[in-house]
Amino acid sequence: MALLDPKDWISLHGDPAEAVEPATGEVLATLTLAAPTDVTDAAATAAAAQRDWARRPYPERAAVLRRAGDLFQQHAAEIGEWIVREAGSVRGKAEFELRTAAEECYEAAALAHRPLGQVLPSGAPRLSYTTRVPAGVVGVIAPFNVPLILAVRSVAPALALGNAVVLKPDPRTAVCGGHVLAAVFAEAGLPAGLLHVLPGGADVGRALVADPRVRVISFTGSTAAGRSVGALAAQHLKRAHLELGGNSAFLVLEDADLDAAMSTAAWASFFHQGQVCMTAGRHLVHASRYEEYVARLAAKADALTVGDPFRAQVHLGPVIDRGQLGKIVALVRESAAAGVRIAAGGTHHELFYRPTVLADADPDATGPGSVGASPAYCEEVFGPVAPVRAFRTLDEAVALANESSYGLALGVVTRDAARALELADRIPTGLLHINDQTVNDEPVAAFGGLADSGTGSRFGGEANLDAFTETRWTTVRATPAAYPF
The missing domain is CATH 3.40.309.10 (Aldehyde Dehydrogenase; Chain A, domain 2)
Known part of the structure; x- marks a missing residue:
């Protein structure tokens, strides 16, 4: 049974578009791009759905991620063909993306089991500890070149840690870098409203960064675009994890x-x-x-x-x-x-x-x-x-x-x-x-660049905990504290 349903690709409110095979110019499918109003609607729905998702027992979240990993493997032939044809990838590269996507989901499932925080010493008679809490709604902006991996490496850990996600894939790889993820996670049992796929242009990206319900931005793309994303995120006092260019x-x-x-x-x-x-x-x-x-x-x-x-x-x-x-x-x-x-x-x-x-x-x-x-x-x-x-x-x-x-x-x-x-x-x-070349990536390893290449290691392993959660300090006393007032 096919995983992907083209009817799901025309429900947005932007301009009509086509998924094009760069090798031949053949139109593979018709779809609709997102408009900024779609971001507003998606962020509102995601924020409402996220609260219940964060309260779910961690084994439920982990199970969804494990099923998603299995589905990437079960539907490898269908998804792989899209990566080859839509992104211009050779078959070996498509197979690598699929293996890595599954591994990203399995690694993300393990994040749901990680300790939530630590108990701290305190000079006062109280219990003092930190906990990691979900950031809320995470905005993911992913590029065309390795579309599946560069989307799922943020989407999977963000979901596993109790967040909702709004994903903006590059319009040139809207299917293999966007709609594929929506279909996989839906079949894996992810509750409705937690993952929204909005392929679109720069106006959609700006709306995503600016929306007040989106608290974290995970961006992968050029350094020039990353500077704009970082500047706009700073104006709205939200974190932006920027994975940018290189030489x-x-x-x-x-x-x-x-x-x-x-x-x-x-x-x-x-x-x-x-x-x-x-x-x-x-x-x-x-x-x-x-x-x-x-x-x-x-x-x-x-x-x-x-x-x-x-x-x-x-x-x-x-x-x-x-x-x-x-x-x-x-x-x-x-x-x-x-x-x-x-x-x-x-x-x-x-x-x-x-x-x-x-x-x-x-x-x-x-x-x-x-x-x-x-x-x-x-x-x-x-x-x-x-x-x-x-x-x-x-x-x-x-x-x-x-x-x-x-x-x-x-x-x-x-x-x-x-x-x-x-x-x-x-x-x-x-x-x-x-004694190896520069193109390497593994889900368990922290990944990120310095200077014009980005804001440091923001993906992979425990780095995902810092990327997609907030740290809350909590103290508990047996009786109300007395102060000299």
């Missing part, structure tokens, strides 16, 4: 095993067409290995297949739309004009962009017709582009890694893990992977 460094030291490193390096920049915030945007390679590294990475890029992931077994699918394609094309073209050498790729057909290696990606590179700094090195490309630059000393490597205003992930490849740990202590990032 992560992937350091290859002189002792690296390049035979082992090539798969890691290619995955770091080309996984899901580079449309991942953790993507390695700067390959920093010791000068003694630089030319060999560039040649090997270029050969690896040339060997990867690009095409329709639903109808063929390929390594890379399409980028999400023409707007994203235009940005990638412009950044690579401007970098070439600045003197960067295109060692592989740099071409596209329709939305299928070849994995690209840019050599001599010095931000100060100049050449005929130079336009100045190499933008594909300095900026987040969000496409399958791997800029490579040489360093000669570890101090130079640290300086280059720290040039970016982002602080999301760092990968270090070396035979000396202890030296890598010492080196990483000098490069502030939220995530560190030694």
Whole structure:
């Protein structure tokens, strides 16, 4: 029996829209986007439903989350097809999203069992303790690139901890990043009114952040959009957890095993067409290995297949739309004009962009017709582009890694893990992977970036407790206290 019912996708009050397959342009379904008035209605309904949900015994909440995890697996074929076709994902990436979605639900179910607080010492004759209480209504704004995971990693723990949720998925992945979750949780037995899915534009996002009944915002998206979300949340005195962009460094030291490193390096920049915030945007390679590294990475890029992931077994699918394609094309073209050498790729057909290696990606590179700094090195490309630059000393490597205003992930490849740990202590990032690439995520691990990459570890494991609950201090006396009045 099918999980998804298209009739559920047209009940909102915004503009009509279409779910489009980027690989072919085929319309997969018609739907309706949300309007700001839908946010008002959803937040009111969610706030009313949340009070009863928070009072439910924790085993009831945990059971709903466990059933949701089971359902992601039971309906994997149907949901996976939507991830492949609507998000342009290869099948392996869709399978990873489904496994992780199930794991996120199982991990969230365990949150409902966690201790609620702690007993505190007090200088007065009283019982003093803290308890964690649900935040209330949580607003989740999720992007298109890994739509299921980047929605469920906030939705599942927020629900498990007794909150209601209003989810705004990206309109480009409204089904696999939004309506899928509504259908799964409804079938899992989540009471009505606790989860609302409102795909829409920036006006819907602003309404969600501003609504007084929404007390916490969990946002994943670009740094520019995150700044706006954070500023608006601050005006309304509510917490905003911001998981933003990146331009992560992937350091290859002189002792690296390049035979082992090539798969890691290619995955770091080309996984899901580079449309991942953790993507390695700067390959920093010791000068003694630089030319060999560039040649090997270029050969690896040339060997990867690009095409329709639903109808063929390929390594890379399409980028999400023409707007994203235009940005990638412009950044690579401007970098070439600045003197960067295109060692592989740099071409596209329709939305299928070849994995690209840019050599001599010095931000100060100049050449005929130079336009100045190499933008594909300095900026987040969000496409399958791997800029490579040489360093000669570890101090130079640290300086280059720290040039970016982002602080999301760092990968270090070396035979000396202890030296890598010492080196990483000098490069502030939220995530560190030694002898692995930068695109890593697990439900049990705290996840988040620093500086322009966000406001720290806000997802995963115990970090979810801080993200989606408030701490209340309580004292209890046997008799009323006496004061000198």
